[in-house]
Amino acid sequence: MPPRILIAYATKHETTREIADAIAATLKEQGIDAEARHVGTVDTLSGYDGFVIGSPIYMGKILKEAKQFVNHFADALHERPVAAFAVGMSCKDLTDENCRKVETAMEPVTGRIRIRGEMGMFAGRMNPSFVPVIGRFMRYDEAKTEDARDWEAIRAWAGRLLEWFGIAAK
Template sequence: MTILITYSTAHNTTALLAKRISARLTTILPPSQHVEILPITSIPTTCAAGIIPYSAIILGSAIHMGSWLHPAKKFISQHQSELGEKPVWAFSVGVPATEEMAREEEKKVEGEIRRHVPELKGHRLFKGKIERNDLPWVVRTWFRWFPGEAKFGDFVEWEEVEKWADGVGEELKGVLEGGK
């Protein structure tokens, strides 16, 4: 059996988290379970064959302007019936300014995902990283005018990512063995 981790990224942080989640899962799951990582854009949205072979799916996307990236939103919209037949988890990567904003954003994004994947097993928003040069010039200029608002840097909390991945791995063992 194979688990798919598929992601949509803007500046590679989501891909890095997908790789770390994969590494954790391979240490938890039995050797008969394989984990495959693919960019979401490499899976056709026009046919279900792209995700049929997988036993479970973990979806990930960066968050821009409070929402998943377009390829991820298109993927869950186009594959919602196939996703409804498999255990699915999701993670998001963003840099909200405050913890309260992070909770609100996590709840909002999870609601958007559940519109297409009502049986979603779980969703988690992880802090990402943002560099000044990752932003369009207009946004960089805005941050210069309001320097207190700008938070640049690497905010990824790898321990949190690993803890979540370990929990998903334990759930997967139960789900794939028919226990849940």
């Protein structure tokens, strides 16, 4: 049986789901039985040898579903191989300040679970329709349609997961 890895993601507008799917595809190319699932649909961690947790950032925070997943499974994930990634437009320009903001946003994950390897920080996608009416006075009101995802960087990061997890590729 090939090793199994779960990529558990949260998303509002599917950007992070597509990134999770690309991570799963990269792992499958390495002979892994990888499965990308929305955090809300995961009710057991049994049968998996490694885990990847991903969430977009909205207003400086990860989605509450991602936090709930981590809080619910923190004990079960203890000492198991876990990696994490964040998706946000601030990841387009990974200055020290932006990295700190992403790290702060991810604290609900990193404060509860030991993360292996480097945290993934991936630029996302923006669309004016993503901005709620209540937020129209904020900076994101000038949102243009833009897909800043760097698929090569995403696949390169995914390609290092097995090494970080100590799982041999087939």
